[in-house]
Amino acid sequence: MIRKILKWTGITLLTVILVLVLLVAVRQNLTFEAPYPNIKASTDSAVIARGKEIAFGPAHCADCHYNGNADSVFKLGQEPALSGGFVFALPLGNFYTRNLTSDKTTGIGRYTDGEIARTLRYGVRPNGTAALDFMPFHNMTDEDLTAVISFLRSTKPVHNEVPEHTVTMLGRVINAFLIKPVGPSEEVPKKVKRDTTASYGKYIACSVANCVGCHTNRDMMTGAAIGEPFAGGLKFEEPGIPVLTSPNINPNTPGSRMYGWSEQDFIKRIRMGKLISYSHMPWNSFKRMSDNDLKAVYNFLKTLPPSKTSSSSK
Numbered sequence: 001m002i003r004k005i006l007k008w009t010g011i012t013l014l015t016v017i018l019v020l021v022l023l024v025a026v027r028q029n030l031t032f033e034a035p036y037p038n039i040k041a042s043t044d045s046a047v048i049a050r051g052k053e054i055a056f057g058p059a060h061c062a063d064c065h066y067n068g069n070a071d072s073v074f075k076l077g078q079e080p081a082l083s084g085g086f087v088f089a090l091p092l093g094n095f096y097t098r099n100l101t102s103d104k105t106t107g108i109g110r111y112t113d114g115e116i117a118r119t120l121r122y123g124v125r126p127n128g129t130a131a132l133d134f135m136p137f138h139n140m141t142d143e144d145l146t147a148v149i150s151f152l153r154s155t156k157p158v159h160n161e162v163p164e165h166t167v168t169m170l171g172r173v174i175n176a177f178l179i180k181p182v183g184p185s186e187e188v189p190k191k192v193k194r195d196t197t198a199s200y201g202k203y204i205a206c207s208v209a210n211c212v213g214c215h216t217n218r219d220m221m222t223g224a225a226i227g228e229p230f231a232g233g234l235k236f237e238e239p240g241i242p243v244l245t246s247p248n249i250n251p252n253t254p255g256s257r258m259y260g261w262s263e264q265d266f267i268k269r270i271r272m273g274k275l276i277s278y279s280h281m282p283w284n285s286f287k288r289m290s291d292n293d294l295k296a297v298y299n300f301l302k303t304l305p306p307s308k309t310s311s312s313s314k
């Protein structure tokens, strides 16, 4: 009797495992639908300049899409090529940033404006698969997206065939069932006024520079926010370098890193650039941000209610 039960449990288990393995296998290249934003790259030099300002400044594309230390290239007064190949080695696999130069065979020269825009806004790659949510630009305005894509089109082509991602078994299971494209959280405006208001500052801090992404504690497995926005507490752990925790940057919270900072103090600190050599913050990209953008970010942070958790201030 017991043997019979064991036998049938065994067979049922085996069947379940087999079905799962098959499902995981067939669900590796799931494709998704999303609209192509109505974005057209421009060759107007002012638009290209604006795109470059965003890409090499608040949006810090070079920090991920340059295969080296973008921070030190900027420090030398040079501009890194966005030719990709930088690898994020994660428990789910090795993920390589892509070649964003205008190259026609290995870069964005292969894609239409709509395909690039859809990747950034809706998280659906040109081939229809979901992009891992590394980039926070889902709510970027049509105007800024147009500027960024116009700038990418203007870059010198660099032929660099970036390897495909290699995904671990755990990554394959997660990919099969959990990875979905992430899109905008609200209706995306066509353009925003570049003034120093808190509302523009919020746009920069949340939809372009991703201050919120690093300065909010998150579940490392799912990436979901588990802490109060801007209260810090996210641990950056990387083999070979000391662990860093993002500080609380809510200026209204006693004990937080920015408590008591004036607008001047804040701008001065950003302009100083990187002080901790192994910091993950893209300091030298942010250093290039305009006074206007920095004032707006400061004014936005000043509108935050004091955080209840000030323990993550270190």
Ligand code: HEC
Pocket: 054, 055, 059, 060, 061, 062, 063, 064, 065, 088, 095, 096, 097, 098, 099, 100, 108, 116, 119, 120, 125, 126, 130, 131, 132, 133, 134, 135, 137, 148
């Ligand atoms: C925090 C790191 C990070 C930043 C910052 C970043 N990217 Fe990416 N980007 C990635 C990663 C990782 C991928 C690969 C995602 C995937 O394949 O799932 C990627 C993929 C892309 C793709 C898809 C290309 C393809 O061939 O599939 C485009 C387009 C892109 N990035 C543009 C940009 C632009 C433009 C910026 C700046 C405005 C930017 N990225 C900033 C990490 C980043």
Ligand code: HEC
Pocket: 205, 209, 210, 211, 212, 213, 214, 215, 236, 244, 245, 246, 247, 249, 257, 258, 269, 275, 276, 279, 280, 281, 282, 286, 297
């Ligand atoms: C990729 C992750 C990341 C992003 C994006 C990021 N930060 Fe940070 N930030 C960190 C980490 C890690 C530290 C702690 C190490 C350090 O001080 O460099 C830090 C430190 C700081 C500090 C304290 C500096 C000091 O010397 O005490 C301030 C202020 C700050 N960030 C503001 C911002 C603002 C404003 C933005 C958006 C414009 C931003 N950060 C975006 C990761 C990030």
